Amino acid sequence: MINDDPSARDLVAIALRSFREAILPVVPADQRFIALMIANALGVAERELAAGATAEPALAAAVGGLLGEAGDLPALLPRLCAAIDAGRFDAPDRQAALRAVLKDITLARLAVSNPKRLVAEGQGASR
Structure with a gap:
C-alpha cells in the first residue's frame, strides 16, 4: 500500500511555515521571544528529520x-x-x-x- 500522506518532515515544515507566516507576525512584543523559540525548535526538528536519513x-x-x-x-x-x-x-x-x-x-x-x-x-x- 502506498502512503500518500505527508511525512513527519513535511508536517513539521508545513507547521513551521504556517507559524512563521500566520502566527509570528501577530504575536505581541512581550511574547515574541517565546514565539521565536518555538519557530527555532520547529526548524531544528525539521533539519533533524532531514539529516537523520542521510x-x-x-x-x-x-x-x-x-x-x-x-x-x-x-x-x-x-x-x-x-x-x-x-x-x-x-x-x-x-x-x-x-x-x-x-x-x-x-x-x-x-x-x-x-x-x-x-x-x-x-x-x-x-x-
Missing part, C-alpha cells in the same frame, strides 16, 4: 570503522567515548583518524542545531 548512517560507519565494530550511531557513540577514555586513540596516527570523525560528528550536529554557523565558517549551505 548523515547518521555515514557517521555510524565512520565511528564503527574507528572502533572495529558495527552498529547504529546511538549505540556506537558511548563506545567511542569509552574507547577514548581507555586511551585507544592516544597514538598519534589514531588521533588523526579520531579528530576527523569528531569533526564530521560536530559538523553534522551543527547542520541541525545551527546551520547559520556553518555558513559563517564556510562549511555548509544555509536553510
Whole structure:
C-alpha cells in the first residue's frame, strides 16, 4: 500500500511555515521571544528529520570503522567515548583518524542545531 500522506518532515515544515507566516507576525512584543523559540525548535526538528536519513548512517560507519565494530550511531557513540577514555586513540596516527570523525560528528550536529554557523565558517549551505 502506498502512503500518500505527508511525512513527519513535511508536517513539521508545513507547521513551521504556517507559524512563521500566520502566527509570528501577530504575536505581541512581550511574547515574541517565546514565539521565536518555538519557530527555532520547529526548524531544528525539521533539519533533524532531514539529516537523520542521510548523515547518521555515514557517521555510524565512520565511528564503527574507528572502533572495529558495527552498529547504529546511538549505540556506537558511548563506545567511542569509552574507547577514548581507555586511551585507544592516544597514538598519534589514531588521533588523526579520531579528530576527523569528531569533526564530521560536530559538523553534522551543527547542520541541525545551527546551520547559520556553518555558513559563517564556510562549511555548509544555509536553510
